[in-house]
Amino acid sequence: MITLRIPTPLRPYAGGANEIQVNGETVGAALEELTNTYPTLRKHLYNEYGELRTFVNLYLNDEDIRQLQGTATRIKPGDRLMIIPSIAGGKGQVAQWK
Amino acid sequence: MADISTLSGVKIYKAREAGNLEDVVGNTPLLQLRRLTAHLNPGVRVFAKAEWFNPGGSIKDRPALNIIRKALKQGKLGDGRILLDSTSGNMGIAYATFGATLGIPVTLAIPANASSERISILKALGAKLVLTDPLEGSDGALRKASELYEKHPEKYFYANQYDNPANWEAHYLSTGPEIVEQTQGEITHFVAGLGTSGTLTGTGRYLREMLGKVELIATQPDSPFHGLEGLKHMPTAIKPAIFDPQLPDRTQEVTTEDAHRMVLQLARQEGLFVGISSGAAAWVALKVASELDQGVVVTVFPDAGYKYLSDRQLWEGN
Numbered sequence: 001m002i003t004l005r006i007p008t009p010l011r012p013y014a015g016g017a018n019e020i021q022v023n024g025e026t027v028g029a030a031l032e033e034l035t036n037t038y039p040t041l042r043k044h045l046y047n048e049y050g051e052l053r054t055f056v057n058l059y060l061n062d063e064d065i066r067q068l069q070g071t072a073t074r075i076k077p078g079d080r081l082m083i084i085p086s087i088a089g090g091k092g093q094v095a096q097w098k
Numbered sequence: 099m100a101d102i103s104t105l106s107g108v109k110i111y112k113a114r115e116a117g118n119l120e121d122v123v124g125n126t127p128l129l130q131l132r133r134l135t136a137h138l139n140p141g142v143r144v145f146a147k148a149e150w151f152n153p154g155g156s157i158k159d160r161p162a163l164n165i166i167r168k169a170l171k172q173g174k175l176g177d178g179r180i181l182l183d184s185t186s187g188n189m190g191i192a193y194a195t196f197g198a199t200l201g202i203p204v205t206l207a208i209p210a211n212a213s214s215e216r217i218s219i220l221k222a223l224g225a226k227l228v229l230t231d232p233l234e235g236s237d238g239a240l241r242k243a244s245e246l247y248e249k250h251p252e253k254y255f256y257a258n259q260y261d262n263p264a265n266w267e268a269h270y271l272s273t274g275p276e277i278v279e280q281t282q283g284e285i286t287h288f289v290a291g292l293g294t295s296g297t298l299t300g301t302g303r304y305l306r307e308m309l310g311k312v313e314l315i316a317t318q319p320d321s322p323f324h325g326l327e328g329l330k331h332m333p334t335a336i337k338p339a340i341f342d343p344q345l346p347d348r349t350q351e352v353t354t355e356d357a358h359r360m361v362l363q364l365a366r367q368e369g370l371f372v373g374i375s376s377g378a379a380a381w382v383a384l385k386v387a388s389e390l391d392q393g394v395v396v397t398v399f400p401d402a403g404y405k406y407l408s409d410r411q412l413w414e415g416n
Contacts, residue, residue: 007233009322009334018233044323047355054411055325055354057211084211084232086325086409 002030002079010083013041027058028071030081045083055086119199123159124272126151128280128396133367134384141392144383145281147273150372150402154195155188157273157400161296162192164268165257166202174255180205182247182254184230184239186327187216188401189259194223205254207242209235215405237336259294260338266300273297274304277396283309286393289383291317291375292349293328295341297398302345316346317382325354328375328400350385352378358412360384361403371403374412 004020011018015038022037024030035042047053058065059082065073075081114122131144138144149157169175181193184207197204204225208217211232220227228246230239240260247256259265277285288305290298298316305312319326322334332341332349354374361377364370376399383397406412 005233007323008235008237009324009331012322012334044321053325053354054358056323082233085235085323086211086213 001077002075002081004030004034005080005082007083007085009085010041010044013044014038025074026071027060027065027073027075027081030075031058031071057084057086058082059084119153120163120196122153123163124152125276128277129370131368131380131384134363134380135387138384138387139391142387142390142395143393144387144395144397146370146376146380146383146397146399147277148370149398149400152192154192155401155405156192157297157398158188158192159195160268160272161259161262161265161294162189162257163196164271165259165262165264166193166196166200168264169255169257170200175202178203180254181257182206182243183257183259184208184236184243185259186236186239187212187220187405188328190220190225191216191223193257194220194225197225198223205246207239207246209239211235213405213408215408219405236330240336259296260336261340263340265294265296266303266340269297269300270304271300273398274301274308277301278305278308281394281396284394285309285312285396287313287315287383287386287390287395289315289317289350289379289386289395289397291326291329291379291398291400292332292341293330293375294338295332297400299340299342299345301398313348314346315382315386316349317352317378318349319378320351320353326352326357326374326378327406328373329378350382352381356381358415361412362415365403370399372399373401373403373406375400 001021001023004022006014006018014020022030022033024033045052045056060073061080127148128145129148135144152159175181180203181197182205186209190206190208193204206225207228207230209232210229228242230242247254288301292298302314319329319331322331357374357377360381361374364372364380379397379399383395387395
């Protein structure tokens with residue numbers, strides 16, 4: 001089980017939750033489980049080709065998954081995955097924010 | 099800038115007089131889109147206000163300066179009182195710019211996911227930053243600023259760009275009159291993105307009063323979850339008090355992807371290296387223009403592309 005943190009604008013599509021527990025061995029699998037549970041989330045996260053939309057940033061324990069292995073990045077129980085829209089394309093100081 | 103002569107087809111302009119930084123805010127160029135409009139009816143022209151020509155690099159110089167001037171006049175700023183507001187970047191840069199030159203300390207609540215360029219510029223200008231939860235976006239920063247003010251009202255002047263009438267009044271006093279003059283009153287459609295709604299409200303009110311039937315088109319993201327810096331999805335965001343939903347004739351939604359593609363087209367086909375909200379504005383302006391037989395469509399390009407360079411995926415696209 002990992003914890004997925006949901007940004008405010010997406011909470012209405014995720015039953016109002018700010019955190020959701022999901023299973024999966026990779027970031028992609030965790031997102032798959034999330035969007036299977038909440039299908040209306042899918043179009044906000046993926047484009048028509050099934051790729052993550054370019055402004056959607058995912059941070060695994062504060063690290064941008066694009067710097068890791070993308071959606072193939074492996075996850076382990078207790079990890080935290082954060083979904084954040086880029087503002088001005090930035091990852092800014094996400095890692096510094098607590 | 100008066101045209102004094104023409105030499106080999108190159109216009110020579112009289113140089114601006116020496117003055118202060120605040121004196122060069124506004125009076126930005128109105129640039130015609132040429133190649134991206136080639137498919138339109140010949141009677142249709144599309145123009146954009148090049149707002150990155152402002153000294154702080156964005157349209158936000160206008161409202162920031164007006165807010166500061168009004169507060170100074172009313173005695174709400176001065177004597178070391180701190181200007182406080184929330185921002186996702188440009189408004190903060192404008193406050194910090196004029197704060198530095200006028201000796202006003204500036205504290206800003208800013209989402210931690212604002213781009214590193216913005217955060218670096220704000221630090222360079224000496225602003226104090228309070229980073230807010232990236233999951234909560236600009237509304238989270240807004241709540242934080244208001245919380246800080248409520249804790250220490252004696253320390254701060256809370257500029258509150260979302261609710262402060264001096265925001266839209268800046269556009270009523272400058273952006274609107276400039277557009278009327280630059281189009282010689284021929285503007286038929288005005289397109290502007292909704293963030294605080296200041297640009298649309300102030301410019302729109304002026305255009306309506308001066309010219310009567312100019313059509314006002316508001317632009318907003320197609321979804322509450324988007325990558326359009328500076329723009330708000332009004333139905334789901336905290337509504338700015340200055341927003342008048344009755345003012346626009348219509349609202350056109352734009353996807354982040356369409357805005358991104360348009361940013362590249364503007365760079366590669368018009369030589370305009372602009373930011374993402376300019377891409378959104380251009381996409382809507384061109385859509386509006388494509389439905390016309392005749393008309394002058396004017397929009398606003400809020401800033402240049404420099405502050406978005408860390409977004410590699412955006413600039414390296416095809």
